[in-house]
Amino acid sequence: MTSHAGTAQFNTAGELLIHDGDGRTRRVQLDRDRYELGRSSVNFLCYPDDSGLSRHHLAIYRSPNGWMVEDLGSKNGTLVNGIRVDSARRFAPGDRISAGHLTIEFGQAPTARQTVVFVESAAAEVAAPMDATVVQRLTDVLGAEDSKDLNKTYAMQGSPQMRALIQAGRELVRNRTLEDLFKVILDLAVEAVMAGRGVVMTLEGEDLVVKAARGDGFRISSVVRDRVLAEKASLLVRDTQLDQALKNRESIVAHRVRSMMAVPLQTNEQVIGLIYLDSPHLIREFTREDLNLLTVMANVAAIRIEHARLVEVERQDMIIQKELGQAAEIQRGLLPKTAPNVAGVNLAGFNVPSRAVGGDYYDFFTYPDGRVGLIVADVAGKGLPAALLMTSLRARCHVLFEEAADLMNKVTRLNKAICADTPDNRFITFFIAVLDPATGALTYVNAGHNPPLLVRAAGGVEQLDQGGPVLGILPIARYREVNVQVEPGDSIVFYSDGVTEAASPEGEEFGEDRLGAFVAARPRQDVAELIAEISAAVNAFTKGAPLADDLTLLIARRKA
Numbered sequence: 278m279t280s281h282a283g284t285a286q287f288n289t290a291g292e293l294l295i296h297d298g299d300g301r302t303r304r305v306q307l308d309r310d311r312y313e314l315g316r317s318s319v320n321f322l323c324y325p326d327d328s329g330l331s332r333h334h335l336a337i338y339r340s341p342n343g344w345m346v347e348d349l350g351s352k353n354g355t356l357v358n359g360i361r362v363d364s365a366r367r368f369a370p371g372d373r374i375s376a377g378h379l380t381i382e383f384g385q386a387p388t389a390r391q392t393v394v395f396v397e398s399a400a401a402e403v404a405a406p407m408d409a410t411v412v413q414r415l416t417d418v419l420g421a422e423d424s425k426d427l428n429k430t431y432a433m434q435g436s437p438q439m440r441a442l443i444q445a446g447r448e449l450v451r452n453r454t455l456e457d458l459f460k461v462i463l464d465l466a467v468e469a470v471m472a473g474r475g476v477v478m479t480l481e482g483e484d485l486v487v488k489a490a491r492g493d494g495f496r497i498s499s500v501v502r503d504r505v506l507a508e509k510a511s512l513l514v515r516d517t518q519l520d521q522a523l524k525n526r527e528s529i530v531a532h533r534v535r536s537m538m539a540v541p542l543q544t545n546e547q548v549i550g551l552i553y554l555d556s557p558h559l560i561r562e563f564t565r566e567d568l569n570l571l572t573v574m575a576n577v578a579a580i581r582i583e584h585a586r587l588v589e590v591e592r593q594d595m596i597i598q599k600e601l602g603q604a605a606e607i608q609r610g611l612l613p614k615t616a617p618n619v620a621g622v623n624l625a626g627f628n629v630p631s632r633a634v635g636g637d638y639y640d641f642f643t644y645p646d647g648r649v650g651l652i653v654a655d656v657a658g659k660g661l662p663a664a665l666l667m668t669s670l671r672a673r674c675h676v677l678f679e680e681a682a683d684l685m686n687k688v689t690r691l692n693k694a695i696c697a698d699t700p701d702n703r704f705i706t707f708f709i710a711v712l713d714p715a716t717g718a719l720t721y722v723n724a725g726h727n728p729p730l731l732v733r734a735a736g737g738v739e740q741l742d743q744g745g746p747v748l749g750i751l752p753i754a755r756y757r758e759v760n761v762q763v764e765p766g767d768s769i770v771f772y773s774d775g776v777t778e779a780a781s782p783e784g785e786e787f788g789e790d791r792l793g794a795f796v797a798a799r800p801r802q803d804v805a806e807l808i809a810e811i812s813a814a815v816n817a818f819t820k821g822a823p824l825a826d827d828l829t830l831l832i833a834r835r836k837a
Contacts, residue, residue, distance in 0.1 A: 291344070291370065291383060293337070295322070298378030298702030311338040313349070314376065316825070319784045325825065328636075328657040329353055329377030329704070332778055332786060337368060337381075344368045344383065352727075352774075353377065353747075378657075378702045411513040411565055412504075414572075445469070445574050449581045458585055459488035462552070462578040467491055469574065470538065470567040472554035479542065479550035479582070480506075488550075497553055501539045505551045511540040511575075513568040536563050540572050542579040549579055601633040601661075608634050608664055611671055616805075617641050619649045621714025625805035626831040627812065629775075635827035636663025637773050638671055644681045647715060652678070653726060653771040653831055654707040662703070670695070670705060681711045685758035688722045688745075696752040704749040708771065710741070717763040717835055722756050724748050727774055730793045734766030734800055734837070738793035741769075765837040768804070770796050775828035779815045787818050796832070804832040 293305040293312070305312070305322065314322035315334040324330055331351035338345055347365040348355040355362045356375040368374070374381035445465045453461065463477045474492030478485040485502070504510045514537045537555035541548045552575050556563070608630075616624035626639045636656030643649055654670060656663040673694060677687045688709065695705060708729060710721035721729075723744030731739040745756035763769065770792065779787045795814060799807055808830045815828065 294382040294384045296380045296382075297324070298327070304384075307339075307344070311336060314379075314381075315349070315351075316778075317780060317784060324377070324379065326659065327377040327379065328655070328659070328774075328826065330379070332780060332784075334376055335362075335374070337374075342367060346374055351376070353725075411515070411568055412510050414510055445577060449577060453585070455582070455585050455589060456488075458582060462574075462582075463489040463491060465578075466552050466554060466571060466574060469570060470554060470563060472538070472563075473556040475552065475554040477542075477550065477552050480548070485550065495553070497539070501537070501553070502551070505539045505541050506548055509541050509543055509548055511538070511568055511572040513538050513563055513565065515562050538563050538568055538571055540568070540575045542575050542582065544576070544579045544583050549582065551575075552578075598633075604661065604664060605630070605633045608668070611668060612639065613641055617643050617649065619643060619714060620647060621836050622649060622712065623804045623834045623836060624649070624832070625803075625808050626829075627808045628827070628829045629812070629824065630659075630664075630827045631775065631824035632660050634661060634664035635659060636667050637775070637827040637829040638667045639771065639829050639831045640671065640674065642678055642681075644711075646681075646713075648681050648711055648713045649833070650678055650681060651710045651712065651769070651771065651831060651833055652708065653729070653773065653829060654705055655726065655773045655827070655829070657702075657704050657706075659827070666699065666703060666705065669698075670707075678709065684709055684711065684720060684722045685756050688724055688748075688756045689754070692724065692748045692754055692756070693752050695749040699749040704747045707748050708741075708744075710769070712763065712769070712833060712835075714835060717765070717767075719761045719763045719769070720758060721761070722758055724756060727772060727777065728789075729772070730770040730789065730796070731761065731763070732768040732770060732793055732796045734764060734768075736797075738797065740789070763835050765835055766800060768796055768800075768832055768834040771829075771831040771833075773827060773829040775824060775826035776811070776815060776830060778826065779819050779828070780822075780825070781818055782820055782822070787815055791818075804834050808832055 291307045293307065295303040295305065297303070309321070312322055313320045313333065313336045314324070314330070315332050316325050316327060316330045317323065317332040318325065320333065331349070331353070333349045334351040335349055335355045336347045338347070344367070345365045346355070346357060346362060346368040348362045353376075357366060357368065358373055359375070368383055370383050372383050448461050448465060449458075459477050463475055466472070466477075467475045474490075476490040476492070476495050477488045479488055480486075501512055504512060537553070539551055539553045542550040542552060552571065554571070612628055613626055616626055624641065626641070628635070628637055628639060630637065636658060638652070638654040638656070640652045641649060642652070652674060654667070656666045656670065673691055677691055688707070691707070699705075705724075706726035707724040708721065708726040710719055710729075712719045721741055721744070723742060725745070725747030728740035728742035731741060733739070741759070741761065743757055743759045746754050772792065777787055777789050777792060792811070795811060796807065799810070802810075811830060812828070
């Protein structure tokens with residue numbers, strides 16, 4: 278064993294270690310003066326799928342006193358070592374930032390010269406010329422129209438090589454599963470060159486995985502593997518005892534390998550695996566024509582494998598899309614088809630998921646005394662996981678809020694139940710209100726949801742923001758019940774952040790002020806029509822860009 282050492286110099290003063298909710302870690306070298314983080318694509322550190330983040334959540338920047346962290350007015354706040362940041366504060370090695378589902382650590386990158394060791398086994402053997410080896414490449418075989426080798430292989434219609442290639446073409450065009458396809462490829466390769474045994478392997482990430490084998494106990498030289506994969510080279514060793522780089526290899530000696538070939542499974546410029554054949558006994562010596570044939574067969578096989586994989590991916594995608602369509606239909610059935618007809622109040626609701634299914638939820642509950650319950654909630658995340666949690670939330674709400682009394686304690690119970698069976702990286706913002714249209718009395722509890730807007734007919738907009746934290750984080754959380762008087766003509770606008778955080782191409786958000794002003798300017802419009810106009814206004818504001826988040830609106834206007 279010998280080793281060769283190289284060196285690498287690292288000059289950066291530090292790095293950020295950003296851990297997301299799925300357990301992945303991203304390293305960011307601190308070689309800039311300022312880093313902004315949030316859901317918006319204009320941030321250097323962009324996490325668009327983290328619903329716990331605001332579009333512009335926080336900034337980390339260099340100052341004369343060192344690195345600083347500053348919250349940019351985010352909805353859910355920024356914590357440093359568990360303490361909420363209200364102003365810029367120092368961020369030093371050992372500190373930890375919590376924002377949304379992210380945890381950010383300050384790592385001190387090494388400033389001293391680091392030594393990187395590269396170890397090669399039997400370096401002298403590797404350096405020795407492979408003097409009994411033929412090296413060929415796909416481009417050489419396919420591009421050498423005048424080569425004698427090509428003429429030998431393909432020009433004679435009756436040659437064994439041509440017959441083998443024709444047979445391979447016939448076999449590979451048949452409709453087969455990937456598992457069967459690998460076996461056919463190996464059988465064709467072994468029989469075409471009369472090898473003693475062989476194996477087909479494909480790259481899965483950085484690992485070679487056996488897909489089909491004839492024989493067992495393969496110990497393939499790393500020299501052969503690396504040349505085939507890295508150099509896209511097809512190798513033929515006629516007699517390993519004559520090749521100075523291979524004859525003393527354990528893999529060769531242990532299995533008494535005399536002759537061997539290894540070729541890349543290559544589609545144009547991409548190598549997806551390799552075919553290895555050998556012959557423990559020198560019954561028949563592999564030839565250059567065999568190598569050319571196997572190289573071309575491997576190319577055809579690689580293309581066929583990729584095609585089969587694409588077909589499989591498309592098939593799975595069709596199944597997923599069909600299931601998503603069915604899930605979307607089921608979820609639409611869980612949301613109110615129409616708003617209830619309640620005396621004294623004009624009601625309407627609307628939801629559009631950003632994907633096939635979403636995590637937003639709204640609902641109406643009517644009570645015998647004429648009051649009406651109004652719920653809006655937003656499950657963190659998107660897609661199927663959020664939709665499943667939304668379904669569970671709806672079921673609990675239909676049990677808990679059958680009666681209008683004691684909202685505070687019911688939300689506390691709801692939070693405990695969600696904490697018990699919700700993953701750590703998920704939470705739910707939730708708002709419930711009960712309105713008496715006859716008197717205008719409104720009782721509500723806000724569990725970390727976007728504050729609904731109370732748009733006064735007499736002028737002015739108020740936010741219903743008092744309550745408690747989001748559901749699913751703190752089992753011991755307590756919630757506050759708040760009472761508000763709704764006057765005739767007043768409108769209550771419930772919404773998810775898919776409305777207010779919808780962004781223009783320039784990065785400006787639609788915002789609560791624009792939403793409140795839009796509603797205030799239409800005091801007598803039917804609320805269903807008003808919701809349709811708000812949705813159209815959001816779409817126009819974003820210039821028709823796809824929704825970045827689920828969009829939900831619910832409006833209740835007390836009739837004058």
